[in-house]
Amino acid sequence: MTVKLTRALPEPLSQRFVAVESVFSAAEDYLFELYLLDVARLVRDPFPEATALVIDVDTSDMSLALDIVEGDEELLFVAGVPGAYLPDYRTEEDNRSVLLTAVESTLETVLGDRYPQELWQPAERPDSYRVPLPPRDVGQPPLTTPPSPLPRSNLRVEVVIDRDPDNGTEAAVFLDGEPHVAEVTVVDPGRGYELAEWRENADYNAQDASPAAAALIRKWFADAEPSQFITA
Numbered sequence: 513m514t515v516k517l518t519r520a521l522p523e524p525l526s527q528r529f530v531a532v533e534s535v536f537s538a539a540e541d542y543l544f545e546l547y548l549l550d551v552a553r554l555v556r557d558p559f560p561e562a563t564a565l566v567i568d569v570d571t572s573d574m575s576l577a578l579d580i581v582e583g584d585e586e587l588l589f590v591a592g593v594p595g596a597y598l599p600d601y602r603t604e605e606d607n608r609s610v611l612l613t614a615v616e617s618t619l620e621t622v623l624g625d626r627y628p629q630e631l632w633q634p635a636e637r638p639d640s641y642r643v644p645l646p647p648r649d650v651g652q653p654p655l656t657t658p659p660s661p662l663p664r665s666n667l668r669v670e671v672v673i674d675r676d677p678d679n680g681t682e683a684a685v686f687l688d689g690e691p692h693v694a695e696v697t698v699v700d701p702g703r704g705y706e707l708a709e710w711r712e713n714a715d716y717n718a719q720d721a722s723p724a725a726a727a728l729i730r731k732w733f734a735d736a737e738p739s740q741f742i743t744a
Contacts, residue, residue, distance in 0.1 A: 517612060531667050535744075541722045545646070547622045552645040555581060559588045565643040566635045569628050573741050576616045576623065579640060619643065630727045633715075697721070701731040701739040710742050 556561045559581050566580035581589035592610075630642040670686040671694075685694040697717045701710065703704065714733035718726040736742065 534667075534669075537724050541724055544723050547618055548643075548646055551615055551618050551622075551643075554611060554618070555645065558611070559583070561646055562588055564645055565615075565619075566615075566640055567628075567632075567643055568637070568640050569623075571639055574620070574628075576619050576621060578612050578615050578619075607664070631723055661665055693719070695725075695728050697725070698727070699736060701736045701741040704741045705739065705743075707742055707744050708736065 518635050525700045551565075552562070555565065556656075561583040562581050564582040564585055565578060566582065568577045569575075570577070577591065580587055580589050628641045632643050634640070635642045668686075668688050670689075672684045672686075674684075676682075681696060681698045683694045683696045685692045706712070710733065714730055717733075718729045721729055
């Protein structure tokens with residue numbers, strides 16, 4: 513008796529796997545956003561003007577250390593510099609290190625088993641990364657708001673793509689037959705780019721995407737760099 517070790521996509525079982533995996537992916541993206549909101553809450557208690565963090569990652573065990581808190585126009589905190597940055601701040605435990613540890617621990621949870629470059633842009637030093645904080649007007653929904661229902665495991669997703677060489681690419685997405693707005697990112701080096709411009713396009717398209725989509729966008733842009741249509 514011959515048993516197929518791979519599942520064909522048209523098979524109902526394969527479709528159910530894809531649907532459930534998409535639910536997990538969406539949940540991971542949402543949890544990622546919530547953790548970053550919590551990091552912003554912690555950091556903006558002593559630093560209301562904080563806009564980004566710089567973290568160091570120990571690649572031997574993937575532990576994190578908070579190095580810098582950035583504001584719009586100045587550095588608000590630099591690790592290891594005594595006295596000048598949190599002279600009066602205390603947590604409830606009366607120990608500033610508790611705050612730093614909480615931030616680092618939450619970011620380690622966000623990182624999980626992923627590589628930091630999948631989530632954040634490298635900073636100046638080796639193994640350091642810049643973590644943008646969510647805008648100040650983004651907050652968690654009220655506790656009274658009921659959680660959104662998870663998609664059904666048999667959710668039908670249809671994508672119709674119109675590729676027009678003169679006018680770009682459009683996509684229409686239907687979930688169970690209902691139209692939804694699609695955010696389309698086209699990775700196509702065919703019209704010709706300089707490498708610096710191509711990388712700027714990658715950053716631009718990834719900056720507002722969800723973490724999962726951003727990682728794929730950066731990967732596909734990077735994979736296309738050897739193309740004959742991209743020049744140094």
